[in-house]
Amino acid sequence: MSAVTAANLDVHLGGAQILHDVDVRINVGEVVAVMGANGSGKSTLLKACLGLLPISRGQVHLLGRPLGRAVPWEKIGYVPQRSAQPSGVPATAEEVVRTGLLSRRRWWAGRGGREATASALAQVGLSDRREQPWHELSGGQQQRVAIARALVRRPELLLLDEPMAGVDQPSQEVFASLLGRLKTERLTTVVVLHELGVLRPLIDRAVVIRGGRVVHDGALPPAAPFHDHPDHDHLHPDHGDYDVEPEPHQTTLP
Amino acid sequence: MTQAAGLWDQFTVLLASPMTQRSLLAALIVGVAAPVIGTYLVQRRLSLLGDGIGHVALTGVAMGWLVGAATGATDLAAYAVPGAMVAAIAGAVLIEVVRARGQASGDVALALLFYGGIAGGVVIIGLAGGTNANLMAYLFGSLATVSSADLLVTVVMSAGILAVGLGLRTALFAVCQDEEFARSTGLPVRAMTILIAVVAALTVTVAMRVVGLLLVSALMIVPVAVAQLITSSFHRTMVLAMGIGALVCVSGLTITFFHRLAPGAMIVVVAIALYAVVAVVRPLVRARRPRPGPVHPRVADDVRLQPVSQER
Numbered sequence: 001m002s003a004v005t006a007a008n009l010d011v012h013l014g015g016a017q018i019l020h021d022v023d024v025r026i027n028v029g030e031v032v033a034v035m036g037a038n039g040s041g042k043s044t045l046l047k048a049c050l051g052l053l054p055i056s057r058g059q060v061h062l063l064g065r066p067l068g069r070a071v072p073w074e075k076i077g078y079v080p081q082r083s084a085q086p087s088g089v090p091a092t093a094e095e096v097v098r099t100g101l102l103s104r105r106r107w108w109a110g111r112g113g114r115e116a117t118a119s120a121l122a123q124v125g126l127s128d129r130r131e132q133p134w135h136e137l138s139g140g141q142q143q144r145v146a147i148a149r150a151l152v153r154r155p156e157l158l159l160l161d162e163p164m165a166g167v168d169q170p171s172q173e174v175f176a177s178l179l180g181r182l183k184t185e186r187l188t189t190v191v192v193l194h195e196l197g198v199l200r201p202l203i204d205r206a207v208v209i210r211g212g213r214v215v216h217d218g219a220l221p222p223a224a225p226f227h228d229h230p231d232h233d234h235l236h237p238d239h240g241d242y243d244v245e246p247e248p249h250q251t252t253l254p
Numbered sequence: 255m256t257q258a259a260g261l262w263d264q265f266t267v268l269l270a271s272p273m274t275q276r277s278l279l280a281a282l283i284v285g286v287a288a289p290v291i292g293t294y295l296v297q298r299r300l301s302l303l304g305d306g307i308g309h310v311a312l313t314g315v316a317m318g319w320l321v322g323a324a325t326g327a328t329d330l331a332a333y334a335v336p337g338a339m340v341a342a343i344a345g346a347v348l349i350e351v352v353r354a355r356g357q358a359s360g361d362v363a364l365a366l367l368f369y370g371g372i373a374g375g376v377v378i379i380g381l382a383g384g385t386n387a388n389l390m391a392y393l394f395g396s397l398a399t400v401s402s403a404d405l406l407v408t409v410v411m412s413a414g415i416l417a418v419g420l421g422l423r424t425a426l427f428a429v430c431q432d433e434e435f436a437r438s439t440g441l442p443v444r445a446m447t448i449l450i451a452v453v454a455a456l457t458v459t460v461a462m463r464v465v466g467l468l469l470v471s472a473l474m475i476v477p478v479a480v481a482q483l484i485t486s487s488f489h490r491t492m493v494l495a496m497g498i499g500a501l502v503c504v505s506g507l508t509i510t511f512f513h514r515l516a517p518g519a520m521i522v523v524v525a526i527a528l529y530a531v532v533a534v535v536r537p538l539v540r541a542r543r544p545r546p547g548p549v550h551p552r553v554a555d556d557v558r559l560q561p562v563s564q565e566r
Contacts, residue, residue, distance in 0.1 A: 050438050073440030080434050088296040089478065091431060091488040099428035104440035107425040133486040149435065 077150030140171030285503030289495035290419035292474030304471030309371030314341025316378035395518030
């Protein structure tokens with residue numbers, strides 16, 4: 001069974017066509033990177049697959065169900081690119097993670113909510129920050145809280161939008177080892193990335209988007225010059241365009 | 255000393271009066287209920303939504319008056335509160351729908367509601383044969399004349415506000431904190447934002463009695479503003495704001511027992527004075543509280559620095 005299927009997907013935003021006839025299929029248990037430059041449409045693809053953006057043509061199936069009420073949303077964990085602006089009222093890391101327990105029919109965190117949030121925060125190495133206001137955490141820690149919020153759902157499908165962008169190195173390391181552990185548990189993971197960086201060994205397949213089209217689907221592309229040095233850290237989100245032409249579109253799937 | 259004793263005697267005499275008891279009780283209940291929904295509005299950065307709804311509610315009051323005149327009711331004001339409630343809910347849902355469309359005109363739409371609400375109210379009350387003086391009680395509150403029936407309506411509506419605001423707090427918090435994530439969980443986000451708007455409209459209607467439509471939003475927002483100066487969690491902010499709301503309502507009203515001042519305005523002045531005091535005192539208290547863990551984690555900073563040289 002495929003975890004995510006997008007077929008002939010077109011997405012328009014503000015009158016402009018962002019995605020052109022995108023076909024992507026992600027199998028259960030796969031770890032797939034969706035890559036591309038800024039503005040290539042990779043985040044748009046992720047949001048369209050989650051029903052957060054309107055689709056003008058084509059279909060999306062999540063966990064075998066067409067997008068909509070039929071999708072078992074409680075089995076899907078989403079980590080937005082920058083999870084929310086600092087809001088007006090302070091909220092602790094634990095309160096933010098607890099919202100991950102909710103779903104279409106579950107409007108209360110319920111019994112066991114406390115233990116579940118505590119264990120999710122422990123998974124991302126933030127047990128000691130449980131009571132700390134979210135807005136006082138660093139960017140990387142906020143990102144880890146957002147990941148804990150997705151993991152507390154015990155998802156079968158995890159979708160992450162640029163989890164490494166602007167993230168400090170300890171958070172990158174925590175995230176890489178977490179992803180490695182989740183991979184052994186056969187959790188299907190789709191991660192939107194600029195560059196593979198430290199995640200390279202964990203990723204099974206790369207889908208490269210350019211100009212709103214899939215230009216590559218298969219083996220991991222080599223890093224662009226100056227980005228391939230082992231010491232090169234990808235702390236800034238504003239580069240990573242491919243100077244090297246990726247391989248031509250490969251239609252067969254592994 | 256004798257003067258203080260005199261004041262206390264005066265107060266106990268006042269407390270014995272059922273009218274004082276009713277107005278104190280109404281102020282206490284509204285003071286507890288209003289900040290609940292205010293916490294969500296501050297969280298969503300919609301602090302002015304209550305003002306918009308309040309202005310629209312004035313048109314509702316006048317329309318209720320018009321209905322009273324048309325049906326030949328003995329008490330023209332009988333339909334004022336139902337009218338305010340209907341208009342407030344309609345206005346709140348309208349604002350929410352415009353906002354959800356994500357158009358930049360949401361701000362302008364709010365402004366149009368502000369002006370249209372006040373102007374419509376004044377024009378319609380004229381059509382109903384009333385005067386602007388009739389509107390004053392609604393604009394600035396009328397705590398002094400709370401009847402038993404008014405009190406019952408206040409209790410029932412406040413119970414509804416508390417039931418929704420506290421009962422659904424995890425879900426409503428999720429929607430206010432990160433709307434995009436909340437949508438990805440499958441929560442009915444659109445329905446919940448409309449629910450918040452409707453409960454805000456009910457809060458405006460119930461608080462209209464206490465502080466008046468022009469100051470209604472202050473009762474929802476200022477206690478939250480005070481609370482978030484001190485707290486670090488959403489839940490504690492809400493609980494503390496409820497306490498502060500009750501405190502300022504009761505103390506503001508009590509002051510007006512001894513000095514002939516408008517209770518609604520006095521309550522808001524007390525609330526804002528409390529905000530000022532807390533804002534000044536907080537840095538002195540905060541400085542002493544130790545932070546958990548090191549502020550800066552030990553991490554390589556990826557820059558090569560030149561060895562520091564002595565000469566320039």
